[in-house]
Amino acid sequence: MAAAVGELVGSGLYKTYRAKGQAPTAVLADCSFRFEAGKLSVVMGTSGCGKSTLAYILAGYQRPDRGTLTMDGAPVAAAGSDRLLVFQETALWPWMTVEENVLFGPVSRGSSRQAARPKAAELLDRFGLGDFKDKYPTQLSGGMMRRAELAQALVNNPKVMILDEPFRGLDVMTRELMQEYYLKLFEDTHLSTVFITAELEEALFLADRIYIMSDAPSRIVKIIDVDLPRPREIAVTVTRRYAELEQEALDALYAGRELEAL
Amino acid sequence: MRDTLNGTSYQSGSARPSSGKVSIRNVSKIYDPEGARVVALDNFSIDFAPGDFLAIVGPSGCGKSTLLNILAGFDTLTSGEAYLDDELLASPDKPPRPGADRVVVFQQGALFPWKTVLDNVTYGLIKQGLVGRKEAEERGIAMLRSSGGLDRIAGSYPSQLSSGMQRRVEIIRALINDPKVLLLDEPFRAMDTVNKSTMHQHLLNIFRDNPKTIMFITHDLEEALYLADRVIVMTTRPGTVKLDIKVDLPRPRSREMMASHAYIALKEQTVMAVREEAQKAFERGEREMA
Amino acid sequence: MQEQASAIAVDPVAGPTTATAAPAASVHAPRRRKMTFNWRGLVSIAVFFLAWELAVRLRLPGFHELPGPITVARVLVQDFLYSPGYWESWAISFKRVLLGFLFAQILGVPLGLLLGTSRRFNAIVFPVFEMMRPIPPLAWVPLSILFWPTNEASIVFITFIGAFFIITINVYDGVKAIKKEHLWLASSLGAPRLTVFRRIIIPAVIPSIAVGMTLGIAVTWNVVIAAEMIASDSGLGRLTWEGYVSSTLPVVFVGMISIGVAGALSTWVVDVIEWRMMPWKRR
Numbered sequence: 001m002a003a004a005v006g007e008l009v010g011s012g013l014y015k016t017y018r019a020k021g022q023a024p025t026a027v028l029a030d031c032s033f034r035f036e037a038g039k040l041s042v043v044m045g046t047s048g049c050g051k052s053t054l055a056y057i058l059a060g061y062q063r064p065d066r067g068t069l070t071m072d073g074a075p076v077a078a079a080g081s082d083r084l085l086v087f088q089e090t091a092l093w094p095w096m097t098v099e100e101n102v103l104f105g106p107v108s109r110g111s112s113r114q115a116a117r118p119k120a121a122e123l124l125d126r127f128g129l130g131d132f133k134d135k136y137p138t139q140l141s142g143g144m145m146r147r148a149e150l151a152q153a154l155v156n157n158p159k160v161m162i163l164d165e166p167f168r169g170l171d172v173m174t175r176e177l178m179q180e181y182y183l184k185l186f187e188d189t190h191l192s193t194v195f196i197t198a199e200l201e202e203a204l205f206l207a208d209r210i211y212i213m214s215d216a217p218s219r220i221v222k223i224i225d226v227d228l229p230r231p232r233e234i235a236v237t238v239t240r241r242y243a244e245l246e247q248e249a250l251d252a253l254y255a256g257r258e259l260e261a262l
Numbered sequence: 263m264r265d266t267l268n269g270t271s272y273q274s275g276s277a278r279p280s281s282g283k284v285s286i287r288n289v290s291k292i293y294d295p296e297g298a299r300v301v302a303l304d305n306f307s308i309d310f311a312p313g314d315f316l317a318i319v320g321p322s323g324c325g326k327s328t329l330l331n332i333l334a335g336f337d338t339l340t341s342g343e344a345y346l347d348d349e350l351l352a353s354p355d356k357p358p359r360p361g362a363d364r365v366v367v368f369q370q371g372a373l374f375p376w377k378t379v380l381d382n383v384t385y386g387l388i389k390q391g392l393v394g395r396k397e398a399e400e401r402g403i404a405m406l407r408s409s410g411g412l413d414r415i416a417g418s419y420p421s422q423l424s425s426g427m428q429r430r431v432e433i434i435r436a437l438i439n440d441p442k443v444l445l446l447d448e449p450f451r452a453m454d455t456v457n458k459s460t461m462h463q464h465l466l467n468i469f470r471d472n473p474k475t476i477m478f479i480t481h482d483l484e485e486a487l488y489l490a491d492r493v494i495v496m497t498t499r500p501g502t503v504k505l506d507i508k509v510d511l512p513r514p515r516s517r518e519m520m521a522s523h524a525y526i527a528l529k530e531q532t533v534m535a536v537r538e539e540a541q542k543a544f545e546r547g548e549r550e551m552a
Numbered sequence: 553m554q555e556q557a558s559a560i561a562v563d564p565v566a567g568p569t570t571a572t573a574a575p576a577a578s579v580h581a582p583r584r585r586k587m588t589f590n591w592r593g594l595v596s597i598a599v600f601f602l603a604w605e606l607a608v609r610l611r612l613p614g615f616h617e618l619p620g621p622i623t624v625a626r627v628l629v630q631d632f633l634y635s636p637g638y639w640e641s642w643a644i645s646f647k648r649v650l651l652g653f654l655f656a657q658i659l660g661v662p663l664g665l666l667l668g669t670s671r672r673f674n675a676i677v678f679p680v681f682e683m684m685r686p687i688p689p690l691a692w693v694p695l696s697i698l699f700w701p702t703n704e705a706s707i708v709f710i711t712f713i714g715a716f717f718i719i720t721i722n723v724y725d726g727v728k729a730i731k732k733e734h735l736w737l738a739s740s741l742g743a744p745r746l747t748v749f750r751r752i753i754i755p756a757v758i759p760s761i762a763v764g765m766t767l768g769i770a771v772t773w774n775v776v777i778a779a780e781m782i783a784s785d786s787g788l789g790r791l792t793w794e795g796y797v798s799s800t801l802p803v804v805f806v807g808m809i810s811i812g813v814a815g816a817l818s819t820w821v822v823d824v825i826e827w828r829m830m831p832w833k834r835r
Contacts, residue, residue: 047454061736079740091733095755095832104751108743136832156741171322172481173540198454201484234537238530243521250517253456 004038005072006159006192008058008083013067015053027053028064029217035160037072038190042203043220044249045213051196052088054218055164058194059085071160081105084153085162089169090145092137098124098148099133105156116155123151127181143174147181160192167202176234179205187231200249204242205232212252222252281347282312282442282475284333289342291328302328304500305342310492312442313473317486317493319532321540325501326479330445333477335360346442362390365436366445369452371428373420373435379406380416383435390439405434408471410464426457430464437468443475450485459517462488466515483532487525488515495535498543505535619802627802628809638791642814645780645787648704649772649818652711656768660716661761664723669753681720689714689775693782707779714775715768722767726760727753759833762826769822773815788814 015028027050035041045051056062057069060079069076071083092101099120106116124130127147129140137145146166153161163182167175183206186193197203203210204226212222226245228236236242291303302325310316318326331337333344333351335358344352352358373382383406384398393401407413409430420428429449436444450458466489469476480486486493487509495505509528511519519525601621608620619627632638666673667681692713696706734756738748780789792807827834 046456059736059740061740079736081740081742084740085736087733087737089731089733091731091737093734093752093755095758095830096751104738104743105741108738108741108747138832173321173544176537176540177544200455234533235530238526238533240521240526243526247518247521250455250459254459 007037008035009070011068013064015064026217031219033220037192039208040193042207043196043211044203047198049213049215050218058162081156083160084158086149086166088165094137097134102152142170162194164196278313279473283347284310285345287343290340292340301500304502306502315476315491317478317490319486320496321498321543324496324498334366362439363442365441367432367449369448386439446478498539624802624805628806641788641791648776651708653772655712656715656719660719664720667724668727685717710779711772711776714771718767719764722760722764726757730756765822769818
């Protein structure tokens with residue numbers, strides 16, 4: 001097996017938002033991490049901490065004010081198809097069919113539709129969307145849209161997948177199925193993944209390692225190795241080890257946070 | 263102190279309320295019987311004793327909210343009966359009506375944004391004309407204070423509060439009417455792990471100080487097991503009782519308890535049951551879309 | 553109630569989430585609901601005409617000069633329906649609306665796009681645009697008559713002004729409202745600027761163009777009628793005005809009805825065009 005690619009190393013990242021007429025908000029402060037290649041790294045924190053900002057910086061949509069970011073040793077800045085981000089809300093273009101959405105990447109970079117179609121079809125079939133390739137995104141359910149977006153990203157062979165609370169708006173059953181979906185994908189390919197979430201159960205189920213982020217101005221405050229066996233199945237959530245890891249994570253999340261006076 | 267009705271054991275020291283016994287007998291609900299004919303609930307029967315904390319879980323669309331709406335009085339039933347304290351609450355001939363004896367807390371903010379916290383809390387009492395404004399406000403302040411010092415935000419507006427605080431105010435607003443049954447429809451759904459845990463503690467404290475019959479609908483199985491005395495797992499549509507799990511864990515509940523053998527065993531039972539139903543629902547859903 | 557339901561994926565299995573609404577999709581094959589005819593509506597329309605006729609017959613204040621519906625109907629059928637002059641008025645007014653509307657689209661859409669995509673262009677052009685926008689179309693009439701060589705041109709110019717500002721502003725707002733994620737994703741996937749413009753920006757603003765069209769067509773009709781009354785010797789507006797001036801009042805009503813029908817027809821055509829422009833919105 002070839003050496004895994006897609007290691008992302010961040011060192012001392014700072015980011016402050018300055019909106020007109022408002023006090024500047026420090027979102028990230030001295031945020032450092034090492035997301036290993038070929039691993040599923042989960043970044044966890046409460047809503048409102050700088051998780052999305054981190055995602056945008058990793059993907060190259062925003063630049064940090066200070067600090068460095070490298071991928072496989074080389075500095076990265078601009079957005080590119082080697083690091084693709086799946087947003088919280090669907091970014092599928094509603095005026096294009098599912099197939100058109102998936103083909104957009106290869107075609108924009110110069111490939112012909114003919115050449116790109118087979119791979120797109122293979123991915124769509126794999127995600128159970130083969131019958132839906134000529135439908136529009138508005139005709140799909142939430143779970144299907146997310147799968148289409150995964151196909152849209154994967155057709156470009158990225159080195160790193162970044163997912164920003166991708167299953168957030170879905171109903172619980174779809175969410176669980178999507179988690180299993182992505183797990184299967186990851187366990188087959190070991191595509192380096194940075195997965196952002198606010199749900200501890202999701203984090204524990206998916207991760208090789210959980211990086212816990214503090215509230216804004218955020219930094220990584222704790223790293224938990226999730227040594228649950230792979231392939232992961234739902235049964236793993238009712239094991240003793242899972243419960244222990246859950247407690248460890250909750251302790252870290254609650255650290256320094258006082259329960260409102262009772 | 264065992265209750266002979268359903269065998270739920272109660273931690274000694276907590277008084278059982280005298281009212282709030284709910285009986286649901288063979289309730290069915292069919293939407294659009296002449297047209298699409300969607301059977302939301304099918305022959306659903308449960309009994310709960312006064313002061314039971316009941317959690318209802320199940321896949322999306324299994325009819326959990328329908329059941330709550332029927333009990334709360336927002337929706338009619340097609341067949342069967344519901345009783346509250348042995349009095350008929352709803353039947354096909356007797357459409358249920360909302361009342362202050364069964365109060366609901368919803369998922370999204372239902373506080374009046376133009377009223378202060380105190381006005382929100384006392385609104386129901388004053389409207390019903392049971393007490394004068396002054397007394398209503400005194401009661402309101404007292405309840406807010408005993409709920410973690412919320413009296414300090416009595417003059418604030420809902421938009422100035424965090425969602426967690428808004429939730430707590432809503433729960434107090436519901437309880438101040440001294441309902442027989444408190445109905446909660448996925449109240450903490452939109453919250454992340456940490457905020458949700460905080461809310462759980464608050465709710466359990468309220469339950470300890472103010473024992474009431476509580477029906478709590480949720481998708482979060484850990485939440486259900488953590489909070490409730492009984493967890494009902496519903497089948498996918500048409501909804502009926504798949505499993506009635508007694509949560510025999512001691513109160514007060516604590517976070518560490520979630521690592522105990524007993525808890526893990528209960529969780530396994532619940533997770534597997536819900537999953538089975540959810541799988542069926544999902545497959546049917548995707549087939550329908552194609 | 554669960555207001556989040558719309559943000560959460562609509563799962564066809566997810567059943568009722570509101571208290572009283574039946575679920576949108578059903579488990580079994582959907583059967584059509586019987587269409588209930590709006591009898592009450594029909595009655596109220598009949599009552600309206602009856603009241604009008606009675607008001608005229610009874611010579612109620614304000615009504616003693618006016619014709620009743622029966623008279624109007626008679627005049628319409630006898631004197632207008634088969635007269636070529638009448639239909640010529642239709643054609644003339646329609647032509648003016650069409651020309652004004654088309655010019656407004658041809659100039660307004662690119663202008664809106666440029667204002668939204670080029671910061672420099674915006675800085676130079678937008679202040680002038682905004683300065684002229686508040687001037688109502690009809691206020692342009694005298695200037696238009698003086699400026700344009702032919703009467704026809706001056707009327708078409710007024711209808712153009714009516715639609716132009718609306719269309720431009722809608723397209724501009726549409727560009728500003730494009731979700732940043734749509735653009736970011738395109739840039740990540742390596743799309744060059746022109747591709748982004750052609751395949752992302754333009755389709756994204758089509759709904760705004762549609763809104764501009766719907767609003768524009770309504771304004772154009774308002775404007776053309778008034779412009780004709782003031783400045784022309786032909787068209788449906790003129791017809792109506794002449795009815796008033798020559799005291800043949802049934803003609804006024806005929807004119808009003810004709811204009812109403814013409815406006816409704818135009819709106820319908822625009823709706824059909826919009827429906828075809830946005831195939832992804834049909835489902």
